[in-house]
Amino acid sequence: xxxxxxxxxxxxxxxxxxxxxxxxxxxxxxxxxxxxxxxxxxxxxxxxxxxxxxxxxxxxxxxxxxxxxxxxxxxxxxxxxxxxxxxxxxxxxxxxxxxxxxxxxxxxxxxxxxxxxxxxxxxxxxxxxxxxxxxxxxxxxxxxxxxxxxxxxxxxxxxxxxxxxxxxxxxxxxxxxxxxxxxxxxxxxxxxxxxxxxxxxxxxxxxxxxxxxxxxxxxxxxxxxxxxxxxxxxxxxxxxxxxxxxxxxxxxxxxxxxxxxxxxxxxxxxxxxxxxxxxxxxxxxxxxxxxxxxxxxxxxxxxxxxxxxxxxxxxxxxxxxxxxxxxxxxxxxxxxxxxxxxxxxxxxxxxxxxxxxxxxxxxxxxxxxxxxxxxxxxxxxxxxxxxxxxxxxxxxxxxxxxxxxxxxxxxxxxxxxxxx
Amino acid sequence: xxxxxxxxxxxxxxxxxxxxxxxxxxxxxxxxxxxxxxxxxxxxxxxxxxxxxxxxxxxxxxxxxxxxxxxxxxxxxxxxxxxxxxxxxxxxxxxxxxxxxxxxxxxxxxxxxxxxxxxxxxxxxxxxxxxxxxxxxxxxxxxxxxxxxxxxxxxxxxx
Numbered sequence: 001x002x003x004x005x006x007x008x009x010x011x012x013x014x015x016x017x018x019x020x021x022x023x024x025x026x027x028x029x030x031x032x033x034x035x036x037x038x039x040x041x042x043x044x045x046x047x048x049x050x051x052x053x054x055x056x057x058x059x060x061x062x063x064x065x066x067x068x069x070x071x072x073x074x075x076x077x078x079x080x081x082x083x084x085x086x087x088x089x090x091x092x093x094x095x096x097x098x099x100x101x102x103x104x105x106x107x108x109x110x111x112x113x114x115x116x117x118x119x120x121x122x123x124x125x126x127x128x129x130x131x132x133x134x135x136x137x138x139x140x141x142x143x144x145x146x147x148x149x150x151x152x153x154x155x156x157x158x159x160x161x162x163x164x165x166x167x168x169x170x171x172x173x174x175x176x177x178x179x180x181x182x183x184x185x186x187x188x189x190x191x192x193x194x195x196x197x198x199x200x201x202x203x204x205x206x207x208x209x210x211x212x213x214x215x216x217x218x219x220x221x222x223x224x225x226x227x228x229x230x231x232x233x234x235x236x237x238x239x240x241x242x243x244x245x246x247x248x249x250x251x252x253x254x255x256x257x258x259x260x261x262x263x264x265x266x267x268x269x270x271x272x273x274x275x276x277x278x279x280x281x282x283x284x285x286x287x288x289x290x291x292x293x294x295x296x297x298x299x300x301x302x303x304x305x306x307x308x309x310x311x312x313x314x315x316x317x318x319x320x321x322x323x324x325x326x327x328x329x330x331x332x333x334x335x336x337x338x339x340x341x342x343x344x345x346x347x348x349x350x351x352x353x354x355x356x357x358x359x360x361x362x363x364x365x366x367x368x369x370x371x372x373x374x375x376x377x378x379x380x381x382x383x384x385x386x387x388x389x390x391x392x393x394x395x396x397x398x399x400x401x402x403x404x405x406x407x408x409x410x411x412x413x414x415x416x417x418x419x420x
Numbered sequence: 421x422x423x424x425x426x427x428x429x430x431x432x433x434x435x436x437x438x439x440x441x442x443x444x445x446x447x448x449x450x451x452x453x454x455x456x457x458x459x460x461x462x463x464x465x466x467x468x469x470x471x472x473x474x475x476x477x478x479x480x481x482x483x484x485x486x487x488x489x490x491x492x493x494x495x496x497x498x499x500x501x502x503x504x505x506x507x508x509x510x511x512x513x514x515x516x517x518x519x520x521x522x523x524x525x526x527x528x529x530x531x532x533x534x535x536x537x538x539x540x541x542x543x544x545x546x547x548x549x550x551x552x553x554x555x556x557x558x559x560x561x562x563x564x565x566x567x568x569x570x571x572x573x574x575x576x577x578x579x
Binding site for chain 1: 497
């Protein structure tokens, strides 16, 4: 498919990646419609696993919901067999959307246009007027239902999260995620997930600018001043970043209670312009986090290549799915989680701490805007590059957060898939 | 409808005009004063509300949390200059128990950015309870239910 895209798309001139490697990113990758089309084909329809749903979203056979692989619409179902299935949401007849609602329950999937009917696994079961009427019309005798099903995805689950891929080449899901990052997902999703609510944020930037933002542990202490302004945590605390061998997945973490150099930290804080004496929250109760994970880690931001984020900020847990909607538009889906095992106090705590994240989040509000600022700033400068040298040039795990290694890791995974 | 009802309706209409006037004029420091001390405030979507999901995009359980929201907007959070224009309609008193009432109202918010770009930022309804306290009506509970599940860019100024 990717080669066909190249031929028909006339992909010229070729992008030449700078000799500095992942320490430079050409701005053109955030603006070029041809590169965007190639991403849809090679990344999103290619050998990557993408989050589709929570297993818990589909408790009963017949439950379905819709989502996307890149821009391609997907149906996810719980089949009569109890297994989860996923198919492209496009009728095999004339290309109409089969499921129109975001979620629902059905015995089968019937296209509204000409009533072609599929089972919950996407197999074509019947075609209206297949034998014609009164001996006239109808499908040719050689037409076979089993050759015209919905296009099926491979589906697998990890820690209650359902992933899908259209490529037969994608490695098995657990190998794709790997032990390093897999353990960090299990660490957060340790019980039975329960959805507290969802929202969706429209970002006016290329999807990769948001992914870079998530992987960028360096900005967190600088762009998001909520914690420093209100003297709530020390950004000098112990922390680091784990990066998968592929470079594509990462987990950054910090332990606010563990500050290796309190005296040096005091000195650093005294000089910060945003710090004010006696400037405190009037009602800081909402930040009364409890030690939930047994390892003092107060924040863990994790990404699975290319577009899933698993977030733990204190007791606020959320999934974020980064969906491309064009070269300069992105939908960020938020799914806020608790666990079925939570007591009322824990649910109240998670809801209160949700103030930190999402479109109105005290620490994530800026992330909705900064990608758009970049998208505006790079107009007319598509042949120039961003600089990613914080922490050196590699993309390996480290015990500091003043590094861009995990951002470089993303580009390390991205380049071969894209042929750059 | 007797004269007392009519007076009450005027009072409530006046309150909503003051409330959105405060937000639209960027007088956010006055905003918490529309609430009682133990006020509950939540912005959610119709999708969450109808599914019975408790999430709030902004979620406060005290007037002091609203003060903190304003302090954060003024001192900590970074966002582009923008203003809201609220259009409020169909204010209805759905329950009247004398000193406490429940209301519903529709709203539309047009957001204008510093370069002049204008968008319909939000439409929805509010489900509020109020009580009469020294000097006027105060919100005990304000629930803002957005028609859309999508927020454009970010949600900084409260609704």
